[in-house]
Each structure stands twice: as structure tokens, then as C-alpha cells.
Amino acid sequence: MSKSKHVKVVIRTRPTSDYAQDMIKFTGDRKGVHIHIPKNVEGGFINNQQENWDFRFDSILHNVSQETVYEECASSLLKGVLEGYNGTIMAYGQTGAGKTFTMTGATENYKHRGLIPRTISHVFREIGERPQLSYVVRVSYIEIYNEQMVDLLGNLPDALRLDSNLNVVEDRTGTAQVKGLTMKIATSEEEALSYLFEGETTRSIAEHQLNRNSSRSHCVFTIYLESRSRIESSEKVLFSKLNLVDLAGSERLSKTHTTGVSLREAMYINKSLTFLEQVIVALADKRRGHIPYRQSKLTNVLRDALGGNCNTLMISNIRCEADYIEETISTLRFATRMMCVTNTPELNVQYDPIALIKKYEREIKELKQELSMHDTLSNRSHVQHEPFSEPQRLELQRQVKAFLENEEDEIEIVSLRQIREIFHQFRMLYKTQEQENEDWQRIHRNAIGTHPTMAKDDATENINMNTRPLDEKDDGVGELEGTGFGLGLAPSGGRQTGGIAMAAGGTRGPKDRRRKNSRIPGLGLSAQMGAPAHTEVEEEDGKHEIPMERDRIPSPPTKVTEISSPAESSGLPPLPNAHHPNKNNRSLAPPPSRADEFESFKRGKGADINRILNENKFILRDKKKHAKDLAASVNDTKRHIDDLKIKIDCKRHDRTCGVEIQRDDEVVIDEEEYILLNSLKQLKQHYREQYEALRTVRADIEYCSRLVDQCRQKLMAEFEQWYEIQYGGQLPEDGSDGQVEDLMDIGEKFDRLQMERMSQEDPDSLPFYNARKNTERRYHKGPRSKRH
Numbered sequence: 001m002s003k004s005k006h007v008k009v010v011i012r013t014r015p016t017s018d019y020a021q022d023m024i025k026f027t028g029d030r031k032g033v034h035i036h037i038p039k040n041v042e043g044g045f046i047n048n049q050q051e052n053w054d055f056r057f058d059s060i061l062h063n064v065s066q067e068t069v070y071e072e073c074a075s076s077l078l079k080g081v082l083e084g085y086n087g088t089i090m091a092y093g094q095t096g097a098g099k100t101f102t103m104t105g106a107t108e109n110y111k112h113r114g115l116i117p118r119t120i121s122h123v124f125r126e127i128g129e130r131p132q133l134s135y136v137v138r139v140s141y142i143e144i145y146n147e148q149m150v151d152l153l154g155n156l157p158d159a160l161r162l163d164s165n166l167n168v169v170e171d172r173t174g175t176a177q178v179k180g181l182t183m184k185i186a187t188s189e190e191e192a193l194s195y196l197f198e199g200e201t202t203r204s205i206a207e208h209q210l211n212r213n214s215s216r217s218h219c220v221f222t223i224y225l226e227s228r229s230r231i232e233s234s235e236k237v238l239f240s241k242l243n244l245v246d247l248a249g250s251e252r253l254s255k256t257h258t259t260g261v262s263l264r265e266a267m268y269i270n271k272s273l274t275f276l277e278q279v280i281v282a283l284a285d286k287r288r289g290h291i292p293y294r295q296s297k298l299t300n301v302l303r304d305a306l307g308g309n310c311n312t313l314m315i316s317n318i319r320c321e322a323d324y325i326e327e328t329i330s331t332l333r334f335a336t337r338m339m340c341v342t343n344t345p346e347l348n349v350q351y352d353p354i355a356l357i358k359k360y361e362r363e364i365k366e367l368k369q370e371l372s373m374h375d376t377l378s379n380r381s382h383v384q385h386e387p388f389s390e391p392q393r394l395e396l397q398r399q400v401k402a403f404l405e406n407e408e409d410e411i412e413i414v415s416l417r418q419i420r421e422i423f424h425q426f427r428m429l430y431k432t433q434e435q436e437n438e439d440w441q442r443i444h445r446n447a448i449g450t451h452p453t454m455a456k457d458d459a460t461e462n463i464n465m466n467t468r469p470l471d472e473k474d475d476g477v478g479e480l481e482g483t484g485f486g487l488g489l490a491p492s493g494g495r496q497t498g499g500i501a502m503a504a505g506g507t508r509g510p511k512d513r514r515r516k517n518s519r520i521p522g523l524g525l526s527a528q529m530g531a532p533a534h535t536e537v538e539e540e541d542g543k544h545e546i547p548m549e550r551d552r553i554p555s556p557p558t559k560v561t562e563i564s565s566p567a568e569s570s571g572l573p574p575l576p577n578a579h580h581p582n583k584n585n586r587s588l589a590p591p592p593s594r595a596d597e598f599e600s601f602k603r604g605k606g607a608d609i610n611r612i613l614n615e616n617k618f619i620l621r622d623k624k625k626h627a628k629d630l631a632a633s634v635n636d637t638k639r640h641i642d643d644l645k646i647k648i649d650c651k652r653h654d655r656t657c658g659v660e661i662q663r664d665d666e667v668v669i670d671e672e673e674y675i676l677l678n679s680l681k682q683l684k685q686h687y688r689e690q691y692e693a694l695r696t697v698r699a700d701i702e703y704c705s706r707l708v709d710q711c712r713q714k715l716m717a718e719f720e721q722w723y724e725i726q727y728g729g730q731l732p733e734d735g736s737d738g739q740v741e742d743l744m745d746i747g748e749k750f751d752r753l754q755m756e757r758m759s760q761e762d763p764d765s766l767p768f769y770n771a772r773k774n775t776e777r778r779y780h781k782g783p784r785s786k787r788h
């Protein structure tokens with residue numbers, strides 16, 4: 001559970017030779033400050049002027065080194081940040097009190113480096129010591145000047161513009177974010193330090209070019225950490241950030257004696273610090289519901305640190321000279337109020353949705369492996385659990401068609417999912433056919449109706465002729481046009497006698513129930529699944545099956561070109577061929593269906609692979625049959641063994657009842673038992689051999705199945721590719737990046753030598769000097785001085 005914590009406040013004094021020892025005294029425990037200002041005698045006898053002030057803080061750092069400040073203020077807070085808690089350290093105080101010295105320190109002197117560079121070093125040191133975690137470190141640097149936010153790591157021209165496009169927005173969790181802010185990923189201490197120095201440099205360029213006073217701006221350097229475990233679940237991500245804030249000087253307007261631009265700047269600073277104070281007062285007052293964060297950019301940016309989800313520490317820098325006593329008291333007052341602010345730091349855990357998906361994928365894969373193991377153990381290795389891919393669907397569709405066209409006797413059933421897919425394919429074929437029939441009939445009817453030389457009655461008669469029940473014998477059906485369902489072209493007077501219903505609606509005679517063969521026109525199959533190909537007819541001499549030859553079954557668009565078209569003979573316009581569109585009629589017909597094209601592909605470009613596939617399938621079928629036979633004989637042998645065992649047991653039982661002959665303690669068995677035992681031995685041997693053979697065949701089957709699958713996949717893949725190319729699909733094009741070669745110049749070689757020397761003296765200082773040098777080089781030397 002999260003715990004509330006008050007903002008930790010530390011006082012740091014700037015060393016001075018003019019220390020006002022009569023006025024400022026620190027308590028022995030280094031936590032209290034006593035201020036004494038003697039009464040002004042000019043105030044008269046009755047003088048209410050306050051003389052003494054006592055303050056208590058978390059710690060007082062008087063005349064201490066930068067290192068002590070770091071250990072006291074930042075070290076433990078940073079550990080929290082590395083564990084996933086947010087942190088903020090801000091330096092507050094009057095101009096010249098040492099805020100920048102505390103936060104940034106002397107950038108040219110490693111020993112006097114401030115909290116920010118020390119924190120950066122510490123971050124990377126700690127990361128190196130936590131190999132079980134993977135971290136991403138990002139940094140941003142922002143300056144708030146006259147209520148304008150400047151992105152110090154952004155493009156230099158933008159930093160010099162007065163109108164900034166940075167805005168503070170709230171994310172879903174209510175956390176303030178600076179929209180549009182540059183966040184640089186730092187992979188090393190040196191890189192992160194380079195960004196710090198780069199920001200500093202941008203700040204000083206802007207200061208000179210825009211005549212700004214840097215002590216009148218607030219600066220926020222933020223280190224963002226994103227960490228995830230390398231050994232546990234990596235979808236759990238910890239996000240935390242550490243704000244390192246150098247506030248503008250807090251001196252009063254009256255004391256600065258400023259005018260013009262400086263006055264305006266001072267007003268802005270005072271305003272934002274006043275708003276900061278208001279927020280702190282509001283936070284300290286538990287009855288206050290509304291906290292005015294939005295009044296200024298500063299409070300908006302720091303809202304997490306002030307009464308939010310953050311461990312916050314404030315360093316109040318004070319000066320100990322008598323001249324600055326009023327400002328010092330003011331700073332200490334502000335610091336006291338700050339101590340009343342409580343925050344509720346919470347672990348910032350998020351779950352990475354991509355990593356979560358990856359985790360689920362992994363789990364599914366493992367489960368599938370387990371399932372396939374289970375299948376193998378229960379001899380169901382051919383069962384597939386993956387969703388059907390497009391090529392597999394096409395293959396099933398082909399099998400269904402082959403089955404309906406009598407090319408294959410059966411479709412091997414392997415799973416419930418496959419059965420569902422087969423049913424689905426049946427339905428699709430049925431629907432396609434139904435649609436084609438309707439289209440064809442519509443076109444045909446229109447054509448008949450509009451033909452100038454044909455009377456309407458004739459046309460209707462022509463259709464009715466084909467839709468009425470065929471009540472005459474086979475001969476009477478005559479020449480079927482092969483182009484329509486119920487629109488077959490019967491010769492005049494031709495009537496089928498068997499009572500076969502061939503109406504478009506699929507009405508069937510009561511006796512038309514048994515079907516052995518069916519065919520859907522257009523796909524070479526009958527339009528209705530129930531449309532008969534063999535039709536049972538009852539004649540006087542009993543039942544007969546009338547085989548309906550393929551080409552004799554009325555089927556709409558198919559075979560139109562092969563058999564003399566009724567359209568031609570009756571003067572009708574030619575019928576569209578939806579099954580095999582060619583270039584000339586492609587514009588009329590809809591794009592060819594993939595199923596049809598697949599069939600052509602198998603005959604053409606994919607003929608080779610299709611042949612191999614079929615050969616493999618044949619071998620597989622053969623092997624399966626062999627396995628089935630072997631399994632049957634293995635079971636037979638097993639039955640024989642069991643029978644023999646029973647017989648032998650009976651024999652033994654008889655023996656124990658005294659029937660056996662004992663000779664010199666040796667069990668003597670009779671001939672019959674001997675034969676039985678011998679047979680058992682042979683049978684067992686036979687069983688082992690058969691079983692071994694069965695295992696080998698099963699292994700072969702697995703291997704062949706895989707081969708068949710591979711051939712099928714290849715065929716499908718080649719077809720897909722061919723289809724894409726044929727019908728406008730474009731293959732993606734690859735692109736490649738060039739590499740820029742970075743050569744080392746003489747200066748760099750010198751730097752390297754110097755670096756080597758320093759690394760021997762103080763290895764830890766290397767990244768610091770490196771970063772410093774790189775930043776200088778970028779800004780001040782040669783062609784690399786230009787940014788962006």
C-alpha cells in the first residue's frame with residue numbers, strides 16, 4: 001500500500017567569509033536554524049518588530065562538499081526511482097545562493113560537478129549492477145522563461161524562438177506531460193551527460209542571443225527510466241522519472257531595483273514562484289479541495305512532485321551574510337511551508353500490451369505443442385489445430401469439388417474443424433451456383449423477351465418445357481443444352497418419363513431421395529445439392545437408375561462452348577461464361593474466382609508441383625492402407641496370443657491339480673503344452689515384427705503427410721503469388737540504408753590520448769570529460785558545429 005510522505009527539505013548554505021554569526025545559528029543536531037535580528041532602535045519604544053525565528057528542517061548542510069550534498073539528498077531518492085517511484089529534487093533560493101552550483105555544479109570541473117551529473121553517473125552505475133533488469137534511459141531538458149517553455153534538447157532555432165509549441169497536457173492517469181518535448185534515449189553515462197551539456201549550451205546561446213538572464217528562468221532536467229525484468233515476465237514495465245529542478249532566483253522585486261525587460265522578467269519569476277507558493281499553501285491546507293496547478297507552467301509541470309505521486313526533496317539555498325538576512329528568512333519560511341506538503345509515491349507499473357500479446361502467443365505455442373504431443377501419443381498426429389490458411393481452404397474446396405464431380409470417392413476426415421470447413425465449402429459452392437443460375441436465367445429471359453423475331457409465348461414455352469417435370473423416358477429428354485438448371489433444351493415433344501423434377505427451385509419428385517452422384521453446373525456440379533445425377537425412377541418392371549451423364553445434365557454456363565448453344569439455335573445472344581473467362585469477356589464477367597483460377601493454375605503453371613503432390617498423396621494413401629492392414633493383422637495376432645495364453649493357463653492349472661509328471665524336481669510338460677508354448681513364442685515374435693513394421697509404416701505416414709503438406713503449401717503459395725501477379729497484386733519492395741563512415745581526425749586522436757591519461761588517474765571522470773568535449777566540439781569547431 002502506498003504511504004504518504006512529506007516533502008523532505010534540506011537547507012544548504014553558500015560558503016562565505018562574511019558569515020553573520022550573531023544572526024544565524026544552527027542547532028547541534030544540524031536540523032534547526034535560529035535567526036536573530038536585533039530590534040531597530042529607530043523603531044521607537046513600542047516596537048513590534050520580530051527579533052527571533054526558529055526553523056526545523058530535515059537537514060542542514062552548512063559548508064559541505066558537493067559529494068556530501070549528493071549523498072544526503074539524492075542517493076536514496078534515486079534508488080527509489082530505480083525501483084519505479086517518481087522523484088523530484090528542486091533547488092530554491094535567492095539569486096546567487098548556489099542553486100545552479102548545487103544542481104549542475106561546475107561543468108568544467110569534475111570534482112565540483114553537481115547533483116545532475118552525479119545522478120546520471122549513479123543511474124548508469126546502478127543499471128550496470130542490475131543485470132537481471134533491462135533499462136531504457138531517456139532524458140529531457142526544459143527551460144521555463146517568462147511563462148514560455150523552451151525545449152533545450154530540441155532544434156536550436158526552436159529554442160531561440162519566443163513562441164514555443166510545448167504544452168502541458170494530462171495523460172489518462174492524470175499525470176502531467178509536456179507535449180512535444182524532445183526525449184533523448186541515452187545508452188551510456190557519457191551520452192546522457194552530453195545531453196545535459198548540450199542543453200546547458202543551448203541555454204547559454206539563447207541567453208546571449210535573446211539577452212536573457214538565465215538566473216531568471218526555471219530549468220527542469222528529467223531522467224526517465226523504463227525497466228523490465230529479463231528473467232521474469234517482461235510484460236510488466238516500471239516507468240519512473242526523476243525531475244532535477246533549478247528554480248529561478250526568489251528575491252523580491254523591490255530589492256532587485258530592476259526596470260524594463262528585467263522588471264518584466266522579475267515579475268514573471270515572482271508570479272510563477274508566487275503560484276508555486278500558492279499551490280504549496282493549498283496543499284498544506286487539508287480542507288482545500290482545489291489546487292491551482294494550472295496557474296503557471298512551472299506548477300503544471302511539477303504537479304506530480306507537489307502533492308502527487310512522487311518522492312520530493314527541496315534544497316533551499318541560503319546566503320549567510322547579514323545583507324541577505326531578509327531573503328534568507330523568506331527562503332526558510334517557504335521551506336517550512338514546503339515541509340507541510342505530503343505526497344503519495346506509488347510504484348508506476350504498466351503492462352506492455354505488445355509484450356502481453358507475445359506472452360500469450362508463447363503460451364498458445366506451448367499449449368499447442370502439448371496438444372500435438374497428446375495427439376501423437378493417441379495416434380492422432382495428422383489432426384490440425386491451426387486455423388485453416390487460405391491455401392488449405394482452397395485445397396479443401398478442391399477436394400469437395402473433386403468429390404462432387406466423382407473424381408474422388410471420399411474426403412478423408414481428420415477433425416471436427418475440417419468437417420465444419422467442408423460443410424462451409426459445400427455451402428459456398430451451393431450459393432455460388434445458385435447465384436450463377438439466377439444470373440443466367442435473368443439474362444436468358446431478358447434475351448428471349450427482347451428478341452425481335454421471337455414471340456413471347458414461344459419463349460415462355462421454351463422455358464416451361466424445361467421446368468416442367470420430366471415425365472417421359474430417358475430418350476425423351478433429348479439433347480440437353482448443358483447450360484441451365486431447368487432450362488435444358490429439350491427436342492420438340494421430348495418428355496422425360498421418370499418424373500424427375502428439375503425445376504430451378506429445386507423441387508424434387510417424392511421418389512428422388514437417393515443420390516449417388518451430383519453435379520453443380522458452373523463448377524461442374526448440380527445446382528442443388530439434392531439435384532439428382534442418378535435418379536431413381538419407377539417403372540412397371542421395378543426401380544431403375546437413370547444415369548444422367550455429365551454433359552447431359554443441364555448446367556448453366558459450363559459447356560456452353562462445347563455443346564451447341566440454345567442461344568445460337570434459337571437466335572439468343574451468347575451466354576456469359578463465368579467459369580472460364582478469357583481476355584475478351586473479362587470486362588463483362590466478374591473477376592475470376594480463386595477456386596477456378598486455382599484449377600487452371602494446377603493444369604498450367606503449377607502442373608509439376610501438382611503432379612508431385614498427387615503422387616505423394618497416392619503414396620500416402622497407399623501407406624495408410626498398408627498401415628490399416630498391418631494394424632488389423634497386429635490385432636489378430638494379439639487375439640491369437642491371448643487365446644493361446646488362456647489355453648496354456650488352463651493346461652498349467654490342470655498340472656497343478658496333480659496331472660503333471662515330475663521328474664527329478666523338473667517340471668515335465670506334455671506335448672500339447674509344449675506345442676502351445678512354442679506357438680506362443682512364435683506368435684510373440686511375429687507380433688513384435690508386425691508391430692515394428694507398423695511403427696515403421698506409421699513413421700513413413702508421418703513423413704509422407706509432411707511431404708504432402710509441404711507440396712500443398714508450396715502449390716498454394718505459388719498459386720497465391722501467381723494470382724497476385726495476374727490480378728494486380730504488387731510485391732513489396734525492399735529498401736536499404738546507407739552507412740556513414742566516421743573517420744577520426746587529428747584532434748580526436750589527441751583527445752583519445754588525453755582520455756587514456758585521465759582514465760588512468762580517475763577512471764570515473766572519463767564520461768564526464770568526454771561528454772563535455774563532445775558538446776564543445778559540436779558547438780565550436782569545424783563543420784560539426786552545426787546542430788540539425
Ligand SMILES: Nc1ncnc2c1ncn2[C@@H]1O[C@H](COP(=O)(O)OP(=O)(O)OP(=O)(O)O)[C@@H](O)[C@H]1O
Nearest residue numbers: 014015094095096097098099100101102215248249
Ligand atoms: N557551495 C558552494 N561552494 C562554492 N561555490 C559556490 C557554492 N554555492 C555557490 N557558489 C558560487 O556562487 C556563485 C553563484 O552560485 P549559483 O550561480 O549557483 O547561484 P544561483 O542560486 O544559481 O543563482 P541564480 O539564481 O542567478 O542562478 C557561483 O559562482 C558559484 O560557483
